[in-house]
Amino acid sequence: MSLTHAPAGAVRQGSLRELNLALVLGRIASADRPPSRADLATATGLTRATVSAVVEDLLAGRLVGESDPAPRSGAGRPARGLVLADQGPAGLGLEVNVDYLTVCVVDLAGQVRHRTVRRVDLRPVDPADALAQLVELAGAARDDAARHGLTLVGAALAVPGLVDDAGVVRLAPNLGWHDVPVPALLAEHPPLIEQVPGVPALVVDNEANLAALGELHSRPPGPSSFLHISGEVGIGAGIVLDGALFRGVRGWSGEIGHLPVHPEGRPCRCGGQGCLEQYAGQEAIVSAAGLARAELPADTATARLAELARAGDADALRALHDAGTALGVAVAGVVNLLDLDTVVLGGGYAALAPWLCPPVLAEISGRVLTAAWSPVTVRPSTLGAEAAAVGAAGSVVRRIVAQPAGWLARTG
Amino acid sequence: MSLTHAPAGAVRQGSLRELNLALVLGRIASADRPPSRADLATATGLTRATVSAVVEDLLAGRLVGESDPAPRSGAGRPARGLVLADQGPAGLGLEVNVDYLTVCVVDLAGQVRHRTVRRVDLRPVDPADALAQLVELAGAARDDAARHGLTLVGAALAVPGLVDDAGVVRLAPNLGWHDVPVPALLAEHPPLIEQVPGVPALVVDNEANLAALGELHSRPPGPSSFLHISGEVGIGAGIVLDGALFRGVRGWSGEIGHLPVHPEGRPCRCGGQGCLEQYAGQEAIVSAAGLARAELPADTATARLAELARAGDADALRALHDAGTALGVAVAGVVNLLDLDTVVLGGGYAALAPWLCPPVLAEISGRVLTAAWSPVTVRPSTLGAEAAAVGAAGSVVRRIVAQPAGWLARTG
DNA sequence: GGCAAATAATTCAATCGCTGAACAAATAGC
DNA sequence: GCTATTTGTTCAGCGATTGAATTATTTGCC
Structure with missing residues (x-):
């Protein structure tokens, strides 16, 4: 526009x-x-x-x-x-999260041609070690890609935290990372990427941002403006406006988890009060449902919660309803502000969508000024937990598509 | 991006x-x-x-x-x-608001070359009559512009309400307008505009949006991403991202007035509860300060409020502090979500900024995750009440600057 | 089976606008 | 008055698009 x-x-x-x-x-x-x-x-x-x-x-x-x-x-x-072409340039997608590492390779057409997940609790692991493990997986992915005639021209890494322009992870609270210079740490390993003009060798970005990009380019093509919410331990959002990810002035947009939903409510680790994360974060839901906190890795807790809800457990259903209501209050505000017509529930929320969507929709229809004239769609992510890594890899090949001259100049 | x-x-x-x-x-x-x-x-x-x-x-x-x-x-x-050039193409800016009509002409360089304000309570006036009055003022402006060698190549009209793609004012509650087909009504008057390829003869847009555009292009140049809040009877926001106005999927973005700040609080006419407008809207502030509601036109009430505050009136100061706190809760959410570093208080808020800024800043610094690393600026609008009409006219000439070929093809 | 119609893709001279270098214009400093 | 310096113009050359003509290949009809 x-x-x-x-x-x-x-x-x-x-x-x-x-x-x-x-x-x-x-x-x-x-x-x-x-x-x-x-x-x-x-x-x-x-x-x-x-x-x-x-x-x-x-x-x-x-x-x-x-x-x-x-x-x-x-x-x-x-x-x-x-x-x-199903050969030629390809993108390397990487993800470091609390309890897993992911590597994937996406070709020009957006097809996922390789994918590896290693389940490992990374909280006690040194960032350099975590990245070394990731490089190991990436090396295998590169070799596999080469066998299919694919050349990696760039990599994008998704992390659950705030990343600055230089690729330094300023803060990833749930991972315990603080000012981790990812590009410098990765530069110590032999390069896996064949440099192409116009394609950065490495981009580090927020997991919610890249998941939103993954959703944007998933097939079949969806809307070009939407809000993608990643419900993990923290709650992050990727904002896609007119087919482009909106990153904010410093690249730190999407902190929906700290929207105030009860301004005088529970104190939050961000220093505020009544933040959404305190009511709809994974820990809040799990403990409200009566499950032991930190009992298991996050995705296991989510699966267990879905299981209980499916079985009709009253505590679980109430916890999900309350979380959905809090989420709905925040989402209604966002929709009023940005006039979006689609909200995608991703990350841990994807599996809980059947129980979260109704209260979210209820809050939206009650609070959004324009809801009467044009409805808002709330739906689960199509990619689920893979979204961030796939989105990361996709963001690389998309650069080739957007600026093919760089690649053409390279090969002659 | x-x-x-x-x-x-x-x-x-x-x-x-x-x-x-x-x-x-x-x-x-x-x-x-x-x-x-x-x-x-x-x-x-x-x-x-x-x-x-x-x-x-x-x-x-x-x-x-x-x-x-x-x-x-x-x-x-x-x-x-x-x-x-200080001659040649110029833009016509129009504004219909609750208690005044404004017409202005802006030249290529962004200078305001003509300006007329007619104070009139438009609530009891039929929309067609209101627009007829506006056309009368616009005709005089056109003649005045012609004497300066200026040719009007397009017009933009600011209204305090929701406008659809066709320029129909779907709802302007404080004006009492509902589904007013502005382009059709204006088409019944003789045209004042000389059509140029690439420049629409008439654009109708939300007052808050156009005020934000006015602020964006005011001198000296400010930041290219900011939130501009128009505090009138309702509270609207214009969102400027990377130098472009973000309008949302249907053009209805910026309804910050209905962000929930107390989810179980006062009922709002939008159907929701605890909306910002109920705590920081002009009527809320005025009545909290103990002034008779609907006593006077909105700008007079604002002036009186500022006067009382300047004199140290305790009720007025408390009302402004409470309103600023509510505003700050909402703004903190927006800043968390969009990662903006500048917030501009415009419209009726501009005159009240000395008392509103401190509590807004306090809420931001307490609630915004990244506030510690990079500060958020909150300041009053430089254009004040003129912003919408000037922004409207400026949006026209900016099209000429962005696409000069259309004008050049016209004159040969 | 043969021919006309239809659609796809290529070839080629013409043209438009940018490039780079040489050149003309105008001034300050010595 | 001369030189160095910067501004702005002129002009041949070139790359990329254009539009029309041409070639290629199939369907449908007689």
């Missing part, structure tokens, strides 16, 4: 080709069936001649391939469908 | 010139002193030859003019400074 359509910098002669490469490749990526050159010409407004020239570049650079002709109705020479 | 740098459509041959026209004109607009062609070349990365050609087009189209040479230190041929 910006008024300035112009790219930030100068538009040189060569930018023209760069921009059209990105335009055509983007169309191929977002099409639901393999488009022909003629389809691309009509869709983009370019001439068929130009599209052919651009596609030739993309084919030469192995970013797209030709597929079997799509079935067509009328007469005429059959089209050759264009699809994103 | 979007990954796609490419414009939405095709990048044709001619787009190149269009983009560079916008790039150079934008630089001229945002420079703090008249830049030379050489300055523009180094700033944009284009060659001096290209800049000269682009500037020639802009000069021929009367969008820029040459100014006296700026003082320079060293040797060499003196530069000719380039400034936005």
Whole structure:
């Protein structure tokens, strides 16, 4: 919705080709069936001649391939469908969380081509050791990817905490991390990434942000503006506005867990009072349901809670209802503020959605000014717990799609 | 922060010139002193030859003019400074509010060249009559602008309510408007606008949104992301993210007045409970201070309140402190969610800022997770009550600056 | 079976706008 | 008055898009 359509910098002669490469490749990526050159010409407004020239570049650079002709109705020479290559550049997605490490590889088309999860309680582990374990998994992933003809061109790491511009994890309370210089620690290991202009070798970002990105690009395509809430020990939100993740001035947006829902209520570790996290965080729900706190890893506690709720346990149902109500109060505020029409419950909330959604919707319909005219959808995440790592890897390949010139210049 | 740098459509041959026209004109607009062609070349990365050609087009189209040479230190041929033209295209800003009508004209450079305010209680007035009065004022403004060599190329109307995509005012409670088809009503009057490709003849938008835009482009330039809060009878917010107004999925973002600050508190006309508006709305403050409600027009009540506070009236001070605290709870939530570092108090709040800022800041520092690392600024609006109309007019000329090709094609 | 219609993709001269270097203009300092 | 310096223009060259013509390949009809 910006008024300035112009790219930030100068538009040189060569930018023209760069921009059209990105335009055509983007169309191929977002099409639901393999488009022909003629389809691309009509869709983009370019001439068929130009599209052919651009596609030739993309084919030469192995970013797209030709597929079997799509079935067509009328007469005429059959089209050759264009699809994103299943070889070539790929993204490495990494996640460090409280009780697991994840590594995955996503190809240009967004397909998950490799995935490893190692369950391990990382709270007592030194950050450098945790990252070393992650690198070990990533090395195996790289080798596996290479066997499929995939080259890792960038990595993104999801962490449950606040990350600054330099990639330093300023604070990850549930992990016990504080000012961990992730890029420096990872630089001590041999590189797994083949550098490409325009693609950063490593991005470190908040887990909720990357999970929202994963949800944004999951198939089938959903809305381009939504709020994605990751309910873990803390509660984080990824805000997607018009297909772009909103990170805030310093990249610390989405701290929905500290929205005040009872301003004079329970004190919170953030220094405030009555924060949402105190009423809808995983520990709050678990203890309200009468389960022993810290009994088991987080995902086990969640599974147990869902089990109890499914069995009709009154305490569990009440705990979930109360948490959903608190969540609904906060979400209603966010929807009023940002005018979003979709809320996705992810992370630990995904499995609890059947019990959380009703009270959340009730609060929304009671508190949102515009709810009467256009309804708000609340639904569980489609990717669930995988969202962050998949979103991280996807964010890498998406850069290639957005700026293919860098990759093409590399391979010649 | 979007990954796609490419414009939405095709990048044709001619787009190149269009983009560079916008790039150079934008630089001229945002420079703090008249830049030379050489300055523009180094700033944009284009060659001096290209800049000269682009500037020639802009000069021929009367969008820029040459100014006296700026003082320079060293040797060499003196530069000719380039400034936005003080003639040519201009924007018409309109505002309908509860107790006044405003019309203003803003030129390319953002200068307010004409301004009319008519104080009139519009609550008992039929919307069509109100708009007819506005058109009358606008006609006089057009004639005045023409005498200064200004051509109105578009209009933007600010209303205190929810507006849909078609420009229909769905609901303006304090004005008593409901489903008012503003574009259709205005179309019955003779047109005042000279149509230009790329510039809509009429945009209708929320008053808080346009006030935020006015603040964004006020001089001296402030931050590019902030929250602008218009405290009138209702409380609206304009959210500016990375220099762009965020409107939400349907254009109804910013309803900060209905953020819950006491979820089980006073019932609100929106159907919810404990909304901010019930604690920090103008009526709430005025009655808490012991002033007779609906005693006087809103701005008079605000002025009286400020007067009492300045005199040390205990009731007024307490009312303002309580309102500021409620506001702070809501703002803290917004800052946690969006990671903004600047909050601007506008509308009726501007005059009350000395008493509202301290409690707002107190709540922020107590509740915002990241406040310890980077402080949040809370300050009054620089434009005050004029912000909405000026922002409306400014949004028109900003389109010309962002897409000068449309205007140039028009005049040849 | 053969032919016309239809659709896909390529080829090629023309054109548009940027580039880079040379050149002209204008001033300060010596 | 001369040189160094900076600004701005001119011009041949070039890359990328364009639009029309051409080639390629299939369906449908007689």
